[in-house]
Amino acid sequence: MKIKILGSGQDDGIPQIGCYCKTCNSARKQKKSRRLGPSIALISKKEKLCYLFDVSPDLKYQIDMLKGEGVRVKRKGQLPISGIFLTHAHFGHCSGIWCLGRESVDERNLPVFCTPKMGSFLNTNYPFNMLIKRKNIVIKKLIVGREIKMKNFNLSVFEVPHRNEIADTIGYEIQTKKRVLYIPDVDCWTEEIIDRIKEVEIAIIDGTFYSKSELSRYNDVPHPPIQDTMRRLRGAKTQIYFTHINHTNSVNTNREKRRYVENRGFHIAYDGMSISV
Ligand SMILES: [Zn+2]
Ligand SMILES: [Zn+2]
Numbered sequence: 001m002k003i004k005i006l007g008s009g010q011d012d013g014i015p016q017i018g019c020y021c022k023t024c025n026s027a028r029k030q031k032k033s034r035r036l037g038p039s040i041a042l043i044s045k046k047e048k049l050c051y052l053f054d055v056s057p058d059l060k061y062q063i064d065m066l067k068g069e070g071v072r073v074k075r076k077g078q079l080p081i082s083g084i085f086l087t088h089a090h091f092g093h094c095s096g097i098w099c100l101g102r103e104s105v106d107e108r109n110l111p112v113f114c115t116p117k118m119g120s121f122l123n124t125n126y127p128f129n130m131l132i133k134r135k136n137i138v139i140k141k142l143i144v145g146r147e148i149k150m151k152n153f154n155l156s157v158f159e160v161p162h163r164n165e166i167a168d169t170i171g172y173e174i175q176t177k178k179r180v181l182y183i184p185d186v187d188c189w190t191e192e193i194i195d196r197i198k199e200v201e202i203a204i205i206d207g208t209f210y211s212k213s214e215l216s217r218y219n220d221v222p223h224p225p226i227q228d229t230m231r232r233l234r235g236a237k238t239q240i241y242f243t244h245i246n247h248t249n250s251v252n253t254n255r256e257k258r259r260y261v262e263n264r265g266f267h268i269a270y271d272g273m274s275i276s277v
């Protein structure tokens with residue numbers, strides 16, 4: 001199986017709306033500098049199945065990125081995905097669901113896996129509740145600590161400290177031949193999460209900022225900066241990929257900074273990147 005990074009950017013991706021910094025301008029000019037909203041696809045070519053983890057506002061471009069991956073469309077006119085797993089309710093991670101309704105693709109009974117709290121948010125708020133009512137999507141509840149068996153992989157979820165104004169936030173451990181963590185959005189690392197990262201083969205984790213000083217309103221939107229995360233994970237055997245990268249992050253345009261990260265054995269995710277799992 002493989003994981004394809006469909007979006008390696010922070011919620012609004014790069015370029016960010018209304019921003020004309022060097023990084024955003026360069027992303028407007030060339031596609032390779034662009035980062036779509038945060039999402040990954042877990043793809044089984046053998047079974048022709050594809051599951052998305054988080055659905056960003058850039059979903060329509062991300063569905064196009066599945067072309068050539070051998071995934072199956074269940075019904076003509078529907079999307080080539082068998083289900084969606086959500087981490088939390090922030091805009092960049094779930095708003096793509098809005099594209100599944102009658103106004104566009106009019107999906108039929110697409111399973112959306114999330115926590116009971118997140119499910120209750122979707123059930124009680126427009127437009128998500130309309131999608132449930134019209135059976136475009138079906139909510140499947142995930143319980144922290146309980147393993148889920150899918151056709152060709154297992155999965156478990158765990159709580160993640162993050163701004164939970166709306167619902168709660170989880171990270172995923174996906175078990176294929178390898179153990180893979182997906183934690184795109186977190187306020188800070190706990191000892192427990194650091195231990196989890198060290199135990200698995202692959203971890204795709206929050207790399208929003210390089211340093212705390214790059215955004216003046218850092219305290220409103222805290223994330224563990226890459227430079228601290230590298231220090232905490234020094235010596236780990238895990239293959240680590242930083243994702244959810246903000247336009248302010250210097251790894252976007254500063255080659256030396258990027259090399260510094262890579263020379264320490266860490267990877268910076270990019271849109272379209274494939275990771276064998
Ligand atoms: Zn986010
Ligand atoms: Zn910018």
Ligand SMILES: [Zn+2]
Nearest residue numbers: 088090162185
């Ligand atoms: Zn968030």
